[in-house]
């Protein structure tokens with residue numbers, strides 16, 4: 195089966211879900227998590243993206259996020275992000291589930307989506323819980339809440355934390371109801387997203403994976419294409 199066949203299937207589908215990971219933003223120049231260029235001062239993301247790390251050393255964690263915000267502020271969506279916006283316009287029931295916190299899908303124009311790991315451009319007060327957009331680059335370290343002076347943290351779901359219920363609900367709804375699931379640029383290693391392909395499969399979705407390398411999902415999906423997201427995803431647009 196070729197990408198053209200998949201395009202044909204997509205053009206006849208009434209419901210499509212898409213799951214994306216860091217690989218789609220790699221084509222915008224954003225380092226992936228598990229690639230060597232994604233490391234900051236030799237810390238693995240698991241060592242910094244956790245409530246324990248923040249409690250131990252909030253300054254270190256904010257310095258890492260400040261570095262990532264500086265890097266992201268120079269990046270723009272690529273042809274794969276844009277193709278997903280077009281899919282949303284063309285498919286009757288469309289839902290995007292992204293693990294990316296970089297906000298590039300939103301900048302590209304996607305709206306039917308769950309950012310299941312949060313968004314790096316939002317902050318949340320550890321005291322009063324207020325969530326607010328914040329695009330400061332650099333951000334004050336340590337940043338404090340304008341309402342209550344509590345310490346602000348990134349509005350991101352860290353290792354060991356639960357996803358927001360509404361994001362889980364929307365994701366499960368999309369996975370259970372989609373005719374086609376596209377999995378783009380994710381290593382498939384981090385839960386719960388790692389369980390998403392099996393859920394869609396149980397509900398008889400046709401699953402297509404687009405990734406630079408083989409992944410643990412490659413055996414489970416119906417078809418897997420290897421290549422760059424920015425080259426492959428635009429080829430799936432119904433003509």
Ligand code: OAD
Nearest residue numbers: 215216217220226227228293379380381405406407422423
């Ligand atoms: P990973 O870094 O684990 O995986 C990125 C995947 O994208 C790998 O399988 C690469 O082979 C692939 N890839 C790289 N460049 C690509 C390209 N140009 N086109 C297509 N594929 C490409 O990133 P995620 O799977 O997103 O969590 O990681 C999942 C979560 O783990 C992240 O959301 C993050 C992280 O720790 C949080 O921040 C909470």
